Amino acid sequence: MGLTKTENYTDKQNELAQMMKALAHPARIAIIQHLVKANACICNDLVEIIGLAQATTSQHLKELKMVGIIQGSIEGTSVCYCINKRKWDHFRAEFELFFGAIDNQKSCC
DSSP, X not given: OTTSOGGGSOHHHHHHHHHHHHHOSXXXXXXXXXXXXXXXXXXXXXXXXXXXXXXXHHHHHHHHHHHTSEEEEXXXXXXXXXXXXXXXHHHHHHHHHHHHTTTTOOOOO
C-alpha cells in the first residue's frame, strides 16, 4: 500500500482497501463481469474481449489474482481463470457490512 502506514489500520481495513484497489480499474471490472458470465475463460479470450494487449491483460489478471478474487489453473500452454467463489462470498459480506453501516443512521447534513 505504499507510504500509507498500513500498520495504523486493522487487518480488515487493509484487506478491504486492497480489494477496492484491485477493483478500481474498468478493465478489471470488465474481466470480472466476463468471468462471472462465462464461468471460466482462457487468457487469450480475455485479450480479445477486453481489447488490451496480452501483457496489460496479464497484469490486470495478476492484480485480481493477488487479492484472491480470481483463481487460475494451467491447461496446456494456457491459464484458465475463474471467480474464486469462497473469496467472492467473503468480500461480498465485507462490502455489505461496510456499506450497510450507515443504514440506521440519521443524516447529519
